[in-house]
Amino acid sequence: MTEPLLRTEGLVKRYGGLLATDNVSIDVRPGEIHALIGPNGAGKTTLIHQLTGVVAPDSGAIHFAGRDVTRLPTHARVRLGLGRSFQITSVLREFTALENVALAVQGHAGHSFRFLADARRDESLRGPARRLLEEVGLGERADTLAASLSHGEQRQLEIAMALAGDPRLLLLDEPMAGMGAEESQRLIGFLQALKQNHAMLLIEHDMDAVFQLADRITVLVYGRAIASGTPDQIRANPDVRQAYLGEEAP
Numbered sequence: 001m002t003e004p005l006l007r008t009e010g011l012v013k014r015y016g017g018l019l020a021t022d023n024v025s026i027d028v029r030p031g032e033i034h035a036l037i038g039p040n041g042a043g044k045t046t047l048i049h050q051l052t053g054v055v056a057p058d059s060g061a062i063h064f065a066g067r068d069v070t071r072l073p074t075h076a077r078v079r080l081g082l083g084r085s086f087q088i089t090s091v092l093r094e095f096t097a098l099e100n101v102a103l104a105v106q107g108h109a110g111h112s113f114r115f116l117a118d119a120r121r122d123e124s125l126r127g128p129a130r131r132l133l134e135e136v137g138l139g140e141r142a143d144t145l146a147a148s149l150s151h152g153e154q155r156q157l158e159i160a161m162a163l164a165g166d167p168r169l170l171l172l173d174e175p176m177a178g179m180g181a182e183e184s185q186r187l188i189g190f191l192q193a194l195k196q197n198h199a200m201l202l203i204e205h206d207m208d209a210v211f212q213l214a215d216r217i218t219v220l221v222y223g224r225a226i227a228s229g230t231p232d233q234i235r236a237n238p239d240v241r242q243a244y245l246g247e248e249a250p
């Protein structure tokens with residue numbers, strides 16, 4: 001079996017008396033989309049924050065690309081290929097889509113000493129930025145101001161910016177949030193194509209999207225991973241149906 005790209009081992013995070021992460025061990029393999037689902041407050045965001053290095057676990061370990069990254073700062077994890085695209089990101093609304101991605105390319109290329117204005121004109125940054133926009137299906141919107149993009153297009157832009165660092169693993173926090181059905185469907189198609197080169201850990205409330213996209217799903221409830229398996233296994237799991245999905249099959 002393929003060695004996992006990301007593996008957590010018994011992660012624990014407490015907030016006072018609350019176990020936000022209760023002994024969680026999960027893994028993501030290359031080429032795979034692993035979805036993390038669970039009701040509000042289940043601990044999904046807390047877990048992602050530990051993976052990115054924003055929150056330190058109380059105990060347990062995080063291995064990425066064969067290294068123990070548990071104590072590494074965020075930027076070191078990003079350098080190893082642990083990318084992320086958040087709901088709230090650093091998209092500059094008054095810059096075009098292309099300029100935003102060019103800045104992200106610049107950031108990852110270690111050119112941060114250059115002036116902002118340079119990145120927007122520099123062809124060595126605009127070329128790769130254009131390719132990234134095409135990769136996410138935004139090629140024709142390159143010269144549109146970020147503020148004028150539709151909600152779904154802004155999500156695509158954030159993913160293009162995350163891809164600027166060529167991450168081996170992408171952490172996606174609710175990429176479908178606020179999207180209409182048609183936009184979601186487009187993004188699903190795009191993520192399916194993307195997973196060959198970028199494994200993903202996906203947090204998403206849209207169950208249709210999760211069950212279409214995920215190779216494996218882990219269900220968190222009160223900080224604990226109560227089940228992990230293929231979409232079919234999760235659908236059929238009585239604990240999941242009772243604790244999270246109710247009587248209705250997803």
Ligand code: ATP
Pocket residue numbers: 015018020038039040041042043044045046047
């Ligand atoms: P949602 O789907 O609503 O985003 P979630 O699954 O991401 O929820 P978390 O935000 O990780 O859940 O929260 C898990 C639990 O930890 C919640 O009970 C929350 O109140 C608590 N919590 C999270 N961060 C902190 C903090 N900094 N201090 C205290 N409690 C916290």
